[in-house]
Amino acid sequence: MLKKPILFTPGPTPIPPEVSLAEATPMIHHRTPEFSRIIYELKDDLKHLFQTQEGEVYTFSSSGTGAMEACVANLLTKKDKALVILGGKFAERWVELCEAYGVKTATVDVKYGEAVEPAAVEEALKKNKDIKVVFATQCETSTGVLHDIESIAKVVKKYSALLVVDAITGVGVHPLLMDAWGVDVAVTGSQKGCMIPPGLALLAVRPTAWEAIEKADLPRYYWDLRKMRDTLKKDTTPFTPAISLVRALKVAVDMIKKEGLENVWQRHAHMAHATREAVKALGLELYAQRPCNILTAVKAPKGLDVEAFLKRLKNEYGIWFAEGQEEMKGKIFRIAHVGYMNDFDILTAVSAVERGLYEAGYPVEIGKGVATAQKCLLKGEIPKEAKKKPVPAPL
Amino acid sequence: MLKKPILFTPGPTPIPPEVSLAEATPMIHHRTPEFSRIIYELKDDLKHLFQTQEGEVYTFSSSGTGAMEACVANLLTKKDKALVILGGKFAERWVELCEAYGVKTATVDVKYGEAVEPAAVEEALKKNKDIKVVFATQCETSTGVLHDIESIAKVVKKYSALLVVDAITGVGVHPLLMDAWGVDVAVTGSQKGCMIPPGLALLAVRPTAWEAIEKADLPRYYWDLRKMRDTLKKDTTPFTPAISLVRALKVAVDMIKKEGLENVWQRHAHMAHATREAVKALGLELYAQRPCNILTAVKAPKGLDVEAFLKRLKNEYGIWFAEGQEEMKGKIFRIAHVGYMNDFDILTAVSAVERGLYEAGYPVEIGKGVATAQKCLLKGEIPKEAKKKPVPAPL
Secondary structure, eight states: OOOOOOOOSSSSSSOOOHHHHHHHOOOOOSSSSHHHHHHHHHHHHHHHHHSSSEEEEEEEESOOHHHHHHHHHHHOTTEEEEEEEESHHHHHHHHHHHHHEEEEEEEOOOTTTTTOOOOHHHHHHHHTEEEEEEESSSSETTTTOOOHHHHHHHHHTTOOOOEEEEEETTTTSSSOOOHHHHTEEEEEESSSOOOOOOOOOEEEEEEGHEEEEEHHSSSTTTTOOHHHHHTTTTTTSSSSSOHHHHHHHHHHHHHHHHHHHHHHHHHHHHHHHHHEEEEETTEEEEESBBBBBBEEEEEETTTHHHHHHHHHHHHHHHHEOEEOGGGGGTEEEEEEEEESSHHHHHHHHHHHHHHHHHHHOOOOOOOOOHHHHHHHHHHHHHGGOOSOOOOOOOO | OOOOOOOOSHHHHHHOHHHHHTTTOOOOSSSSSSHHHHHHHHHHHHHHTTTOOOEEEEEEEEEEHHHHHHHHHHHOOTEEEEEESSSSSHHHHHHHHHHHHTTEEEEEETTTTTTOOOOHHHHHHHOOTTTTEEESSSSEEEEEOOOOOOHHHHHHHTTTTTEEOTTTTTTTSOOHHHHHHHEEEEEETTTTTTOOOOOOOEEEOOGGGGHHHOOOOOOOOOTTTHHHHHHHTOOOTTTOOOHHHHHHHHHHHHHHHHHHHHHHHHHHHHHHHHHHHHHHEEEEOOOOOSBBBSEEEEETTTTTTTHHHHHHHHHHHHHEEEEEEEGGGTEEEEEOOOOOHHHHHHHHHHHHHHHHHHHOOOOOOOOOHHHHHHHHHHTTTGGGGSOOOOOOOOO
């Protein structure tokens, strides 16, 4: 087959041509009114993405992990203790980051593939009275699970801890209402719902977090949010920004605004639902108990060589799915449906799964997956729980 | 739905990103060794496309119609008579061109949607002993019919006429073996099987046509093939060429060579077959009796407002099909599957047809079209008549 590569991976994700063109326009210098204008215009756009009027959003030239590190470095002192809600490889990163800075952690253990029970968070906070920060993950990309941040926030608010959310694959996909829910700090990366290449990380801070930021005593320089705050006020950045990516981000958020953030959320719910139904129709099982809309993690059927299956789809058909990470390697594969994607992409993904399974000798009823996806897509079906439409704040 | 426009139109067709990037590289001047090198390298590539070792291929900065005009202006004298094989809007253009130059024509009349019987061509040639040139069309894009050029050539060879083929949508899609079949002149445009934007026309001339070219007395300047011949020998062009398009063409033909011309032909046969089967599974009828692999012309079901149907697909979903031209307007729609297209694109096209019909209130079994297409695509089905694999000449 003629290969036209499509990334069904949970970041990087397909780039809209408008965004690629913006990236390719002639370079400008960043210490100029022209670039400051972009920084200025992006402020409200990014606050809208995180659904915060009270907060500010800071843009780091880094991967999403960089912004996670900034959370740790800016919110804690050497004597503080953090609570990490586990459940996957990305949640575990919060523990690793705390350990790197010598910060003690308690954890809420969650089985891979499951979402945390808010009651378990409450129990942990009751047991550990000295928790300064709760680190949570909205979408656990390694397992495809969506944690209920709204409910977690309700619990955390009862205690004197701050809630920090890794929403790296959540922003622009799932509702994350920072002000309404009381999320103090949240982060995302540029190569997910934001539809641009990797290289930028966004960190949103509500005023509730500033006392801790001022008091923090961990080493910080590049990640120092005080520098970010002071320079953003002047519509600039402390260090050289990734100019082309910032310009690309402006184009991408303009696209999101044009589509409407609520519609973007609904679109992801709709695509995820169709993917899940199609995969189930093929006799496969979902890995996540409470699946997110970023990706569908699928349990590998018995006897399927997942690595060979994915390699074949990539090499023969240009279809990139993600495999399982570490312990999950060989046991699951992950179909991402995030960012610049529509119904026809879902059909392509499902068609590729059918094709790959068929060619691997797995007994599959050819056409059943695509027909099921088509039915869900065409009837505009979305899962019940996604119908509750949170209203985004006005821009 | 998030719109990601896809052109299922019979030119322009989707552009490979590699081609777009080549087009966007910094401009170079054309009276330079750098540009001459491209012209030089393209010579063999283009001869391969037309399957001629004996001939040469000339590149005009024009639409395909320009190259058709060049055929008329270069091959005939005021006293000559031409025979035109009709059957659609593009075949009729040969008559219009002859009339514009004051050249008398006889015609072989063919009903829209049908292919010419080679016997009818023979009959016309017997009746009109003074035919100098026979103008034929390989793929009649307006009706989706494939004419049997090989058989037509066999007939024409028995008479002293030249055979000129409009292969504008044929080259790079259907076998056209100029040397083996004895086609004297053939033309194509750049925005079809060549996968680049419109703006170039290719005109292939076998040595058999040069006597007529030398004797022709119709007015010609831009289209003068003698100028083209003399400059091509020096790896240059008589007038300023469309530099970025020529560079894009080099990249595109390299892609075709890499895939293999036979594989390109087979891919189109495979995609066309799946589209036809899917459309029939939805209860629709094909318009062409002998369908080409460029596009599938579909009879509009009773009561369907074709214009509204196509407009909705375009505006809501970014899917561009073509409507019928003139007399066929409102009666058919055309799904092109030509150029930079693969199996997943066919699923998208079929899904869009299902969707559009369903939303127009036409009784359609949702999922039947995509499932049928998937079955054909996955099993690598190609129609019987396409299995006869003509071997392309070596490069």
